[in-house]
Amino acid sequence: MSVSTADLKRLGEVKAPAGMAERVLAGAGLADEYARFDTVIGAVYVAWNRNGLSAAARSRSADEFEAYFRAEVRRAVRPGTPSDEMAHRITDELSGKRTLRFDLRGLTEFEQAVLRKAREIPYGQVRPYSWVAREIGHPSAVRAVGTALANNPIPYFIPCHRVVRADGVIGNYGGGGPEAKKAILALEGVRVQQLADLARSGIRYQGVKTTGVYCYPTCHHGRRALQRNVVWLHDAAEARAAGFRPCKSCRPAAA
Amino acid sequence: MEGVEHVFERMVHDHQDRLYALGYALTGNRHDAEEVAQDTLLRAYRALVRYSPERIRELKQRAWLHRIAVNVVRNRNRRPGPRTVELNGSEQDAAPGPEARALRRIELDGVAAALACLPERYREAVVLRCVQDLSYAEAAEVLGQPVGTVKSNVHRGLRLLRGENDERFDS
Numbered sequence: 321m322s323v324s325t326a327d328l329k330r331l332g333e334v335k336a337p338a339g340m341a342e343r344v345l346a347g348a349g350l351a352d353e354y355a356r357f358d359t360v361i362g363a364v365y366v367a368w369n370r371n372g373l374s375a376a377a378r379s380r381s382a383d384e385f386e387a388y389f390r391a392e393v394r395r396a397v398r399p400g401t402p403s404d405e406m407a408h409r410i411t412d413e414l415s416g417k418r419t420l421r422f423d424l425r426g427l428t429e430f431e432q433a434v435l436r437k438a439r440e441i442p443y444g445q446v447r448p449y450s451w452v453a454r455e456i457g458h459p460s461a462v463r464a465v466g467t468a469l470a471n472n473p474i475p476y477f478i479p480c481h482r483v484v485r486a487d488g489v490i491g492n493y494g495g496g497g498p499e500a501k502k503a504i505l506a507l508e509g510v511r512v513q514q515l516a517d518l519a520r521s522g523i524r525y526q527g528v529k530t531t532g533v534y535c536y537p538t539c540h541h542g543r544r545a546l547q548r549n550v551v552w553l554h555d556a557a558e559a560r561a562a563g564f565r566p567c568k569s570c571r572p573a574a575a
Numbered sequence: 576m577e578g579v580e581h582v583f584e585r586m587v588h589d590h591q592d593r594l595y596a597l598g599y600a601l602t603g604n605r606h607d608a609e610e611v612a613q614d615t616l617l618r619a620y621r622a623l624v625r626y627s628p629e630r631i632r633e634l635k636q637r638a639w640l641h642r643i644a645v646n647v648v649r650n651r652n653r654r655p656g657p658r659t660v661e662l663n664g665s666e667q668d669a670a671p672g673p674e675a676r677a678l679r680r681i682e683l684d685g686v687a688a689a690l691a692c693l694p695e696r697y698r699e700a701v702v703l704r705c706v707q708d709l710s711y712a713e714a715a716e717v718l719g720q721p722v723g724t725v726k727s728n729v730h731r732g733l734r735l736l737r738g739e740n741d742e743r744f745d746s
Contacts, residue, residue, distance in 0.1 A: 323736040327686045328600075328705040334683065336595035337609060341587045344613050348620045350580055371580075395584070425581060 342396035352393070353400025354385060357407070359414050361476060361504055366410060367397055372421030373410075375473045378496060392473055393426065413477050416443030416508070422474055430458070434468035441482040444508040445538040445570070446515070448486035454574060470494045481505060488519025510538060518552070525572050527551040527564040534559040539570035582631055583620050590640055591616070593707065597641065600702040601648045603691025604684075611651070615644040641707065641717045645699060652695065689736055697732030704729045 345351040352374050354367035365385035367375040375393050379385035382399065389397045402410070409419045418439070424432045433456040441447050449469075453462045469480040475495030481504045485491040490512070493501035502512045518537060527534035528545040534553055535542040542550075553559045556566070556573040566573045591612060598611030619640060623631060690698055690706075703714035704725070711729075715722040 322738045323686055323689045325705050325733070327682075328690075328701065328736075329708070330679075331600050331683055331686050331690075332593075332596045332706040332708060334592070334596045334599055336591040336612060337605075340595065340609055340612065341591050344587050344591070344616045345584065347613065347617050348583065350584065350620075 339396075342398060345396060346398065352389070352395055352397040353402075354382075354389070354397055355400060355402050356382070357410055359411060359476075360507060361414060364476060366477075367393070368400075368402070368406065369423055371423035371425070373474050373477055374423040376475055376477055410477075420477060422478065424473075427473075430456075430461075430464065431468040431471065434465050435472055435474075435478045435480075438469060438472075438480050438483055439478050441479060442540065443479075444510055445536070445540065446482050446484045446505065446510060447536060447570070449483055449491070450486060451536075451571070452483055455571070466491075476504070482508075484515075486519065486524060488516040490516065522554050523552045524555060525553040525559055527553050527559055527562060532564055533567050534564040534572060535567040536570045536572055539567055539572075541567050541569050579623050579626075579631065583616075583623055586619065586636060586640075587616055590636065593637070594640060594644055597644050597702065597707055598648070599683075599687055600690055600706040601645070601698065602651075603687045607651070611644060611647050614647045615640060618643050618647065638709075638713055638717055641703065641709065641713075642719075645703075645717060649695070693732055693735055697728050697735065700725050700728035701732035701736070705733070 342351060349370060352367045352369045354365055354375075357364050357366055362378060365377055365379050365382070366373060367385075367389055374395075375389050375397075377385055377388050379388055386397055389395070413420050422435075424435060427435070434452055437452050437456050449462050449465050450459070452469075453459050453465045456465075458464070465483075469483055470492060472478050472480040472494060475481070475493075481493060481495065481501045483491070490498045490501055492498060495501070495504075505512050515537060523537075525534045526537050526542050526545075527550070528542050529549045529551060530545070533541070534551075551562065551564075553562070553564070559566070559573075594612040594615050595608050598608035598615075599605060602608055602611060622643075626634075690702065693701065699718060700714065703709045703717055704711065709717065711722050711725055714729075715725045718725060720728075
């Protein structure tokens with residue numbers, strides 16, 4: 321046959337077969353893998369790579385999770401088998417032990433700061449959005465904090481559910497809506513209804529007369545105080561006026 | 576500071592089509608093309624993890640990857656044992672498209688097979704210049720040959736592909 325330069329040029333335009341990039345990355349040990357885990361909050365699909373956990377979602381099927389992963393994380397992902405250690409860490413993490421690492425590449429520095437801060441909130445406690453904003457040094461970026469938490473690629477493990485609105489509304493939740501958020505918090509022992517009632521009546525903090533310290537209501541430092549020693553407070557000014565100082569653990573106000 | 580994994584991931588996405596086309600043109604079939612492309616990228620990764628950040632930043636990725644791929648193909652050709660032989664058009668299409676696409680595929684297999692009949696030095700030069708659209712200077716750098724040698728190899732290769740006899744062939 322006689323071959324022209326136009327034929328040769330067209331040969332150069334062929335595309336690599338689907339899945340080749342994925343196979344290469346897997347060969348280099350860089351591919352994301354995923355598996356389904358049965359956890360305290362039900363079945364969760366979790367993806368990981370050598371940097372740590374990269375995504376989590378309560379998808380209804382493996383196909384749905386793969387589609388979610390490709391759209392959100394924009395990398396290839398394939399089914400895998402987690403090591404025993406990984407499986408244990410995943411179940412431990414959901415009962416409050418913090419041992420996992422996360423792969424947050426692809427997120428902005430601000431988003432990463434928000435998610436790292438959310439992870440500092442202890443199991444069974446909640447903080448308002450404004451607390452996260454203040455703690456990461458952007459006190460006026462409360463809305464941006466909300467957006468960053470809503471786009472958390474690894475819900476449940478990075479506990480964006482522990483960030484709630486100061487006015488008692490539970491707030492939206494990317495991991496399955498407000499009801500799912502309430503359910504997960506209840507599972508962690510947060511008295512969601514009581515918290516909402518307090519917030520709705522304008523109460524933000526609890527002070528303990530014997531220690532002179534005021535905290536967020538879910539902070540574990542104030543939980544053993546006797547009811548008769550507890551003072552409910554509306555804001556930081558009221559707390560200061562009553563002689564309380566902010567708790568150094570939950571940091572209800574800038575030190 | 577960007578990690579080597581990230582650099583590599585982008586490299587895979589940016590160059591996978593070019594390397595697959597290169598493998599296809601140099602080996603003459605799609606199965607070997609994927610092996611060549613994968614092998615090239617994995618070798619590149621093993622090299623990248625040993626390179627300093629400055630060296631990675633200054634890397635001319637396209638020429639570098641082409642040089643690795645040419646070597647991968649040369650090593651395969653020297654390997655003892657039977658080489659994969661594929662009948663043109665015998666492979667199952669993953670997603671059978673319209674008839675026109677299937678025809679185009681068969682035509683391309685014919686072009687690749689014609690290239691496979693050329694002597695290695697002509698094939699490499701023609702593929703880098705005419706299929707991959709590298710400049711003569713880039714192709715010369717990839718092959719480690721003088722520009723004049725590459726030009727004459729491209730010229731002779733193209734004459735053979737057009738079905739013209741080259742009296743200097745194999746001289």
